[in-house]
Amino acid sequence: MNKEYNTNINWYPGHMEKAKKMMLKEYKNIDLVYELVDARIPRSSKIKNIYDIIGNKPKILIMTKKDLADPILVEKWILYYQNLGTKVIAVDLNNNEDIKRIIDLTHEMMMEIQQKRLEKGLKEKVAQVLVVGIPNVGKSTLINRLVGKNVVSTGNKPGITKNLTWLKTSHNILLLDTPGILWPKIEDKEVACNLAAFSAIKTEILDVNEVGCHILNKLNRYYPSILQARYGLMPTNMDINYEEWYGLIAKNIGAMRGNEVDFERVSNRLINDIKDGYVKGVSFDNEF
Numbered sequence: 692m693n694k695e696y697n698t699n700i701n702w703y704p705g706h707m708e709k710a711k712k713m714m715l716k717e718y719k720n721i722d723l724v725y726e727l728v729d730a731r732i733p734r735s736s737k738i739k740n741i742y743d744i745i746g747n748k749p750k751i752l753i754m755t756k757k758d759l760a761d762p763i764l765v766e767k768w769i770l771y772y773q774n775l776g777t778k779v780i781a782v783d784l785n786n787n788e789d790i791k792r793i794i795d796l797t798h799e800m801m802m803e804i805q806q807k808r809l810e811k812g813l814k815e816k817v818a819q820v821l822v823v824g825i826p827n828v829g830k831s832t833l834i835n836r837l838v839g840k841n842v843v844s845t846g847n848k849p850g851i852t853k854n855l856t857w858l859k860t861s862h863n864i865l866l867l868d869t870p871g872i873l874w875p876k877i878e879d880k881e882v883a884c885n886l887a888a889f890s891a892i893k894t895e896i897l898d899v900n901e902v903g904c905h906i907l908n909k910l911n912r913y914y915p916s917i918l919q920a921r922y923g924l925m926p927t928n929m930d931i932n933y934e935e936w937y938g939l940i941a942k943n944i945g946a947m948r949g950n951e952v953d954f955e956r957v958s959n960r961l962i963n964d965i966k967d968g969y970v971k972g973v974s975f976d977n978e979f
């Protein structure tokens with residue numbers, strides 16, 4: 692099994708470049724930006740060079756999927772971003788209270804613009820909000836929740852949204868749904884594996900077994916009780932013997948081909964366990 696990490700993953704689907712260009716065309720219409728990151732990887736899932744797209748527009752950093760993340764680390768990351776002067780909110784998009792918090796914060800952020808308009812004798816305007824983030828972070832889900840019905844497609848895999856669409860809500864907010872975007876070269880192997888572990892990039896881009904080993908390594912280091920409870924593996928302070936661990940998991944889940952371990956099947960199981968919420972309460976951006 693190849694346990695070496697790829698570095699300098701050079702890839703950039705054409706549609707992401709196209710999406711970026713389309714967003715720039717809308718720039719003049721934008722009052723506010725919702726920049727979405729996954730609460731389980733609040734650093735790795737942040738679009739690099741986001742300022743090329745959003746310039747100096749006011750912004751709310753929305754950490755989604757907080758229900759699946761490690762609550763202690765979520766709090767730490769909120770403080771981290773607040774200390775940088777960023778407006779930040781962590782949410783479970785399935786929670787109505789959290790949706791209300793987003794609406795309230797949006798109106799608070801719009802106050803200055805609205806005040807200036809009133810002073811000029813103009814009436815309040817609809818807040819025009821750009822929703823931007825990496826693939827599968829919850830952009831379209833957030834829009835459906837704010838609109839109050841399913842107006843755009845969602846799905847638990849990257850690349851669902853293909854076009855830019857403006858959607859109306861009843862909260863005096865207009866939202867621009869956009870396709871998930873990444874950056875051309877993912878140089879950091881840790882970031883690439885984090886993105887793949889949380890299904891933000893298709894695993895075909897990396898070796899699926901690298902991603903599987905990465906998950907085991909993170910669980911061993913930061914969530915040993917999950918490693919033990921879910922996979923029956925004994926956490927270790929020594930170097931992990933991945934082949935042995937894969938063998939044990941393979942036997943448990945029936946991923947043996949005769950005497951051979953089906954490494955790929957084990958890796959896919961590890962990724963799907965996260966995707967399906969069997970492994971939760973975890974965050975993989977553990978260092979500040």
Ligand SMILES: Nc1nc2c(ncn2[C@@H]2O[C@H](COP(=O)(O)OP(=O)(O)OP(=O)(O)O)[C@@H](O)[C@H]2O)c(=O)[nH]1
Nearest residue numbers: 756784827828829830831832845846850851852871
């Ligand atoms: N548990 C949980 N699941 C969420 C949350 N937000 C989004 N999801 C799920 O994450 C998956 C991806 O959501 P989408 O809204 O399609 O993501 P997207 O950012 O629009 O993705 P692309 O269009 O592919 O870029 C869906 O299965 C959602 O149900 C959340 O806060 N908690």
Ligand SMILES: [Mg+2]
Nearest residue numbers: 830831851852
């Ligand atoms: Mg979408």
